Amino acid sequence: MSNKITFVPISYTGWDSLEHLVSEVERLNASNILIVTDPFLEELGMTNKIIEPLQAQGWKTSVYTEVVPEPPLEVGEKLVAFTKEHKFDLVIGLGGGSALDLAKLAGVLATHEGKVADYLNLTGNRTLTHKGIPKILIPTTSGTGSEVTNISVLSLESSKDVVTHDYLLPDVAIVDPALTTSLPPKVTAATGIDALTHAIESYVSKNANPVTDALALQAIRLISGSIRTAVADGENKEARMDMSYGSYLAGLSFFNAGVAGVHALAYPLGGQFHISHGESNAVLLPYVMGYIRQSCEKRMKDILEAMGFSSNQFSQEEASLKCIEELKKLVADVGIPLSLKEFGIQEEALDSLADDGIKQKRILARSPMLLEREDIFAIYQAAFK
Ligand code: NAD
Numbered sequence: 001m002s003n004k005i006t007f008v009p010i011s012y013t014g015w016d017s018l019e020h021l022v023s024e025v026e027r028l029n030a031s032n033i034l035i036v037t038d039p040f041l042e043e044l045g046m047t048n049k050i051i052e053p054l055q056a057q058g059w060k061t062s063v064y065t066e067v068v069p070e071p072p073l074e075v076g077e078k079l080v081a082f083t084k085e086h087k088f089d090l091v092i093g094l095g096g097g098s099a100l101d102l103a104k105l106a107g108v109l110a111t112h113e114g115k116v117a118d119y120l121n122l123t124g125n126r127t128l129t130h131k132g133i134p135k136i137l138i139p140t141t142s143g144t145g146s147e148v149t150n151i152s153v154l155s156l157e158s159s160k161d162v163v164t165h166d167y168l169l170p171d172v173a174i175v176d177p178a179l180t181t182s183l184p185p186k187v188t189a190a191t192g193i194d195a196l197t198h199a200i201e202s203y204v205s206k207n208a209n210p211v212t213d214a215l216a217l218q219a220i221r222l223i224s225g226s227i228r229t230a231v232a233d234g235e236n237k238e239a240r241m242d243m244s245y246g247s248y249l250a251g252l253s254f255f256n257a258g259v260a261g262v263h264a265l266a267y268p269l270g271g272q273f274h275i276s277h278g279e280s281n282a283v284l285l286p287y288v289m290g291y292i293r294q295s296c297e298k299r300m301k302d303i304l305e306a307m308g309f310s311s312n313q314f315s316q317e318e319a320s321l322k323c324i325e326e327l328k329k330l331v332a333d334v335g336i337p338l339s340l341k342e343f344g345i346q347e348e349a350l351d352s353l354a355d356d357g358i359k360q361k362r363i364l365a366r367s368p369m370l371l372e373r374e375d376i377f378a379i380y381q382a383a384f385k
Helices: 017-027 039-043 046-055 073-085 097-109 186-206 210-232 239-258 261-272 277-295 298-306 316-333 347-357 373-384
Strands: 009-012 031-035 062-063 091-095 135-140 151-155 161-162 172-174
Touching: 009 017, 009 239, 017 046, 017 172, 031 097, 031 298, 039 046, 046 091, 062 172, 062 298, 073 097, 073 135, 097 135, 135 261, 151 316, 161 261, 172 373, 186 210, 186 239, 186 261, 186 277, 186 298, 186 316, 210 239, 210 298, 210 316, 261 277, 261 347, 261 373, 277 298, 277 316, 277 373, 298 316, 347 373
Parallel strands: 009 172, 031 062, 031 091, 091 135, 135 172
Antiparallel strands: 151 161
């Protein structure tokens, strides 16, 4: 069996790595630049950190701030229409996964016919044919790994769908933890557990291989070791570094090995109840892993070790059970509820959640245990209680 491993061509990582932006824009030969971000980041003054050095070179910059969290399809359509109207030669995405995903779409679809809806994975009927204009992605959360993946996620009425193709990969990713110190504790927690979920799901994925394993285990070590500190003390430089490296590594890992059950079940929570992507993953993580535990006991023992616990005294089964307990503790310690009830979801909603969850066949295919609709319903039930 062979594995395809794809990485972003160039990444800059580490504190103040934003200093490489100007030389990369120069290398990409751009002078009319679209910056896609959200209004809150503009208010925070984050956009100025990007615009000022670019304008100092005499380059034209346009800032598009109509990004909203978990962007609906219409927000993507509007941005793509705007991008098509102008002759930008570079797109910079600055923000969390919501801004980065939209920047990727804008860059590729700027030079494609049709609408975003035409290219959706579940319902679209067109395929991307070329790369579009160059893209630089600069994450300001430590969560999605969008800066290194070929996916853009959009919210639909009852669930989520994606556009996915290697043409969505950026030319450059700049992962500067200094941009994350302003993240409030709640967003640090949700996005951090999102990154941990990427690492865990890709480690137990049917498509895992030794390269993605190495990336995933290091991501689990960094994130589980530092997320509590990053939530409690957002200015802690070491914790922020660990979280940024952790989410970057987890992104590389899941992009190549895939995510599975947690994400498939999280999408309907986001779509139907507008729960953030990070919280949707967090509330489901222990229950999905608990349900599939027996299909990946050995791997869960490795995860327990990567979380900093010795498993020598445990059998594989005991270690996998302890792993679930430690995941529950971690989610609770960073302040995320461990029950769907606490998100205001009624028991009657579980059926329609399961109906939408089972539609995510492409994602569910990587689960180490086959998940049918009745399994999905049982997992939502466990998470409800
Ligand atoms: P987000 O981009 O929605 O941002 C969440 C909130 O945090 C926003 O209000 C934003 O303004 C704020 N914020 C961002 N950076 C900040 C900072 N440094 N300081 C203060 N506030 C800041 O959140 P996210 O979790 O990063 O992204 C979620 C989106 O990414 C969802 O649509 C999800 O489906 C998608 N996603 C994409 C991928 C991928 O591979 N493309 C993977 C996972 C999730």
